[in-house]
Amino acid sequence: MEAEPLGRRERKRLATHHALRTAALQLGAERGIRDVTVEEIATAADVSVRTFYDHFPSKEDAIIGFDAWRVGQLRDALASRPPDEAPLEALRVVMAQFFHESSDEWPLRMRAINADPALMGRMFVSFIAYERTLVEVIEQRTGLDGERDPYPALVTAVATAAFRASMTTARASGGGLDPAATFDAAIARLSDALRPPAHEDGRAAC
């Protein structure tokens, strides 16, 4: 899907980026992000405070915010699903896959969220940024105009709602429920209601 050689400079930048995120994740999971200063994170990653802000707009974003890079990845994944697949199903596959991808980060991220539940909110905000991109793809897939038809925004919002609810419930159950399985079940429940609307000419919308 991509094959850039990636020069030394680029590699170094990515290394710094990763070191900062890891440090933030680690410290946030240990002591709660509120009790960690940007200076500590920067020191742990062995860069200056100023450099931290060149990579992330805030320490919270270093923990829960998702890069433009991953947004693009998600968009490509959704765009390359079979065109005849139901939108909600396509979203389910892509989101599950996305969850699986950075699975090593999730345990730390979850501990950080437990230490400071406000982070959950920040994470949902970042979902919204994703939604905007996903809605665009859904519009293309279905050929619907998002400014006139609420459908694309609705399916996408419902998909992330299912994702959110799964995480919340899994957290409330204290590990008794598997978030991934709960997510699948929730989507299955909703899929009947959210088949795309027919076009005005009667042609199916996807």
Place this chain on the structure above:
Amino acid sequence: MEAEPLGRRERKRLATHHALRTAALQLGAERGIRDVTVEEIATAADVSVRTFYDHFPSKEDAIIGFDAWRVGQLRDALASRPPDEAPLEALRVVMAQFFHESSDEWPLRMRAINADPALMGRMFVSFIAYERTLVEVIEQRTGLDGERDPYPALVTAVATAAFRASMTTARASGGGLDPAATFDAAIARLSDALRPPAHEDGRAAC
């Protein structure tokens, strides 16, 4: 529903609260909240900066955050819906009513959000705080245990998803679509899929 005489002290506090919110709303709608300092808001409401922080944790909350008072109001409204009403329908009624209530604030709030779209995210986060309360009421209504059954969290998340999507679409359409009507339509669409699950003994859940 309530009938507290409300002493002078209480009235003064509410007046201060309202003055601060109005000032924040006004200034935020005019110039965008990023370009407004807490000091300006406090001055406009004729109180000290320190007092501002006694009422709101941040200037963003003064614009979009909803009080504990309104949370309680919403909870009571939901709890007093007929017990045999479908959960999603009860949520629809209550949320529509909530939207209608502070209808004078919405135009300003919308302008503030247009001036700084990040506020939309903050608002959705505040929805999440509401969700927690609403989920509890839904659990009581349906008799389901939120730690074992994902249903209460799911219906509520879906309801707010519909609300969010309606606002987003209405905003994208540039006033062409009525958010309230779009919201109703979205809920209608989803209601079939989200009837509560039957209890294990076969009895209907609400």
Place this chain on the structure above:
DNA sequence: TGAATGAATTGCACATCGTGCAGTCACTTT
């Protein structure tokens, strides 16, 4: 009525946040 209580407001101090700017150095390009 008069004293005690407690809540709202205030100024002050302080740690932290987030950003603009200019400079250095390493890598890349031509």
Place this chain on the structure above:
DNA sequence: AAAGTGACTGCACGATGTGCAATTCATTCA
């Protein structure tokens, strides 16, 4: 080899959010 570009850095500064002690005033209780 020279010019150019981009990552990192220190510095300065306005703004944020919070603890603390003092003041004022509504409320309550003796």
